[in-house]
Amino acid sequence: MMEPLFLQPVFQERIWGGTALKTQFGYDIPSNHTGECWAISAHPNGPSIVKNGPFAGKTLIELWEEQPELFGNHPTKVFPLLTKILDANTDLSVQVHPDDEYANEHENGELGKTECWYIIDCKEGAELIYGHTAKTKEDFARMIEKDEWDQLLRRVKIKPGDFFYVPSGTIHALGEGTLVLETQQSSDTTYRLYDYGRVGQDGKTRELHIDQSIAVATIPHKNADVQEAISKVPGAEITTFVEAEYFTVYKWELDGKATFAQEKPFVLVSVIDGEADMMVAGKFYPIQKGDHFILPAEIEAIELDGRAKLIVSHV
Incomplete structure (x- = not known):
C-alpha cells in the first residue's frame, strides 16, 4: 500500500456547535449546531470511511482489523488515536476524562482519554478553562456543592496557534468562539462536571457526572507545560x-x-x-x-x- 488513505469525516451535532466547519472548511455539515468533525476516527460512535484506492468504502475500523500490515502490525487491539476539529460556537461544558485504568473498569473496557488542542482560530479575548484551584478532594467537592465555579475554575486567555496538552484527570472546557484541532486517545468517555444550567431541545438540563468527576480529577491541578x-x-x-x-x-x-x-x-x-x-x-x-x-x-x-x-x- 504505497498511497495515502484519505478519509471522509463524520460530523456530530452538539448543543454548543455552530457553522464554522462549513464557513472555514467548506464541509457539508448536517445543521447549524454542528460541533465536531471526527476527521480520522476508528471509534464505533463515528468511524471514518476511506475515500480512495483499493480500500475505498472500508471503515478505518475494518482496515485496522483486516489489514494490520498497513499500520505496521501495531499491537493495540483498537486504532489508538482520534483526530477531531471542534467548533465551540458557545461554551462547552466543564468536563474531565478518566485514565485507562478507570475507564476500563467503569466504561466497559473503553480507553481513557488524554487529548491535546491546537487553536486554529478564536475570537478576540477568547478563553478556555484549564484546571482548578482546589488543593484537596474535600475542597473540590465542597466548592462544587456550593456552586463556587468562578473561584474553582482556572481560565486562560488564548490566541490562534496556541497549543494545550490535556492529560486525563485535567478539568477543562473550550470557550465560546474557538475552533480547535484535537488529537486524542480513541475514546468517547466524558464526565460532565458543570454545564452552566443549560437545557437541551427537550427542555431538560443535561446529565452531570459529579461523582465520577471527583473520582478521576487530578487534585491539586498539575499544569502540563508544553515545551515546543x-x-x-x-x-x-x-x-x-x-x-x-x-x-x-x-x-x-x-x-x-x-x-x-x-x-x-x-x-x-x-x-x-x-x-x-x-x-x-x-x-x-x-x-x-x-x-x-x-x-x-x-x-x-x-x-x-x-x-x-x-x-x-x-x-
Whole structure:
C-alpha cells in the first residue's frame, strides 16, 4: 500500500456547535449546531470511511482489523488515536476524562482519554478553562456543592496557534468562539462536571457526572507545560508540540518544497490551512485545507510542494 488513505469525516451535532466547519472548511455539515468533525476516527460512535484506492468504502475500523500490515502490525487491539476539529460556537461544558485504568473498569473496557488542542482560530479575548484551584478532594467537592465555579475554575486567555496538552484527570472546557484541532486517545468517555444550567431541545438540563468527576480529577491541578521545539528543513518549519505517552504531535508549516521521511508505523495528517501537491512513490495527490489522511507503514517518504499548515501525529 504505497498511497495515502484519505478519509471522509463524520460530523456530530452538539448543543454548543455552530457553522464554522462549513464557513472555514467548506464541509457539508448536517445543521447549524454542528460541533465536531471526527476527521480520522476508528471509534464505533463515528468511524471514518476511506475515500480512495483499493480500500475505498472500508471503515478505518475494518482496515485496522483486516489489514494490520498497513499500520505496521501495531499491537493495540483498537486504532489508538482520534483526530477531531471542534467548533465551540458557545461554551462547552466543564468536563474531565478518566485514565485507562478507570475507564476500563467503569466504561466497559473503553480507553481513557488524554487529548491535546491546537487553536486554529478564536475570537478576540477568547478563553478556555484549564484546571482548578482546589488543593484537596474535600475542597473540590465542597466548592462544587456550593456552586463556587468562578473561584474553582482556572481560565486562560488564548490566541490562534496556541497549543494545550490535556492529560486525563485535567478539568477543562473550550470557550465560546474557538475552533480547535484535537488529537486524542480513541475514546468517547466524558464526565460532565458543570454545564452552566443549560437545557437541551427537550427542555431538560443535561446529565452531570459529579461523582465520577471527583473520582478521576487530578487534585491539586498539575499544569502540563508544553515545551515546543522548532526545527527547519528546506521548504518547511516543523514545530514539535508534545512527545507523550499516547501521541506525538507536530505542526508542519510548508513554504515551498519539502521532503518528510516516514519512520513510524503510521502517521495521521490534517491540512488546516493552504494547499499543496503531495508526491508519494512517484504519484501526485493534491491536498488542501480540510483534507485528512493516514500515511501507512510502507510509505517511506513524501514530498510536499506548496504553502500549507498541517497537524501531524503518531503513536
